[in-house]
Amino acid sequence: MSKWLVRKTLESIFPSSDGLSGIERTDLEAFLEQFHKEAPPVMRAAIVACAAAYNVSTPVTVGLPIPATLLPKRLLDLHAQRAAYSRIYLLRQVVLLLKTVGGMCWGADPEVRAQLGLDPYSPDPGTWRHS
């Protein structure tokens, strides 16, 4: 449930637009799986809490007491935009943290990078010296 919520949230923050793939076209599922395995528990909990806060903040963005995941596409996009510019500082910080994590997936995606004329990344070795 929590991974589903984070996935839906990030999809609404980084959707496809003219000429540029959104996060839904990246391997978001694998990214979230890796993040879930590797990130410190506090950080994982923070992301889930941020996704939850983002989803229940619709009354202050679009004036509807409906979770963001249930909003029609146009309203969901409006919610994302207004949450990013909200007068409530903490809500803006919530969006910032979600964008930071989502950006790690979206910005490293080979298709997105190719669309922007950037070289693909080679895999991160994740290794260190043992002796």
Place this chain on the structure above:
Amino acid sequence: MTHIAFQPKGPRLELDTDYVVVGSGAGGAAVAVQLARGGATVAVVEAGPWRNPEDYPTSMYGALRDQFDNWGMSVARGKAIWPVIQARLVGGTTVINSAIVVRTPGDIFEEWKTNHGVGGEEMAKAVWEYQDQIENELHVVKVPTKSRGNSNRLAALASKRLNFKSHVISRNVKACSGSGQCLQGCKDDKKQSTNVTYIPETIRLGGTILSCAPVQKVTFQGRTATGVQGHFVHPHTRAKGAKFFVRARKAVIVAASATHSPALLERSGVKSKALGKYFRAHPGSGIVGCYRDKVDMSTGATQGWASTAFRTNPGYKLETLSLPLELVAGRISGAGTQLTQRLNEYGHMAMWIAAVRAETTGTVHNGLGNLPVVKYAMNHPDMHRLRDGAYQVAQMHFAAGAQAVIPGIIGLPFKIRADQVNLVRDAPLDPQRWTGILSHLFGGCVMGSNPETSVVNEKGKVHHYDRLYVADAAALPTTLGVNPQHTIMGLAKYRADQLLDLAA
């Protein structure tokens, strides 16, 4: 002697050495290598793992996971929440910084003498001599023309057109390939960070490096430091491993950063009224210019141009800072289709920053899980300086031919045109409306002659304690207004030679 990485649970590892150095970044590595060159035995104890260039990640996710302290999620809490960036691996922040080398300005030593009773001409002369040595050892050169990249070239053009002094940055980078990967560590092995220079040399001279070994406590006999203890932590699983104890016959030298050094001393039971106080920083914010022609800030030196023309009045410095796509995705304002449409322009963006020589002081204390808790609320004069700096950067972008500027300040339009640049000059001063960062950190164990208002004396020794020293940015009593790596290294070497003289 050798490198000892993560050790699984088992018998406690015990070592005896002349000096124990906690931390392997600019301060720790410089002090360790100087002590080793002087014939002392040294053990460097580093919280993070040792990664060679071939181990470095390429993505920012990998960098946060493998190199950044607390996954880059450490923050300073004040009126606004601003990130605090440091590394956690052998080499410390020298692995992930832009390798900028700036000599300590002379006015700094005068200020320390006048206001803190330390420093002055003698220290200045000594530190500058060590800085000569460091520049030779770490191959410090200006960013070569071929590696400058468009963002740095445009900034140089802007300063020329606006008629203020600026310079090509000098860095400890040997034959830069312009890969634009400074923040992830230089995979091309060009950056002369301490994990590829001073730490290997320390080992060759008989030193020992413990990696994956966060220090829990400095141990004492009365008020005399005797060593450090902790347990190994696996870099991937974070599982606890064997305990370790490193006994120091001559001194314990703490160089774990401006956030971790005070936190370590605090949890070790060090009593000082000034401990954790006078934490300072160079808070900064980036302004993005949008150009008609492609800039491609992801290639070329991450930071290749700077200006200190405004360092003393009004008190900020200007630099280029190229960010990878992943970080720009988080930093550019907006969300939804609006965000991805904006990111479509990434190739045409150049980001330059204003970093304030701030007078604000904060605090740092030990928190849960040994994570330092930083409190720092930028005051009004510093916010004024930040706004002045941002305005200067916005004007620079237009002088360099930008079609628009993205100020990243809530309350201003997403993009402004040249005829709207005064909006930045009049931008709100509420830090919550700015996207900022604390990059250079100072204090927490500040140096001074008065034990009531400082933690260490001129030689870096903790007041009222024996054999306990601080040799990193935590001891600096003021900000510098320039990049601090060179000052930290120069002072650390000075400290090391003072310790050797004392032992002799």
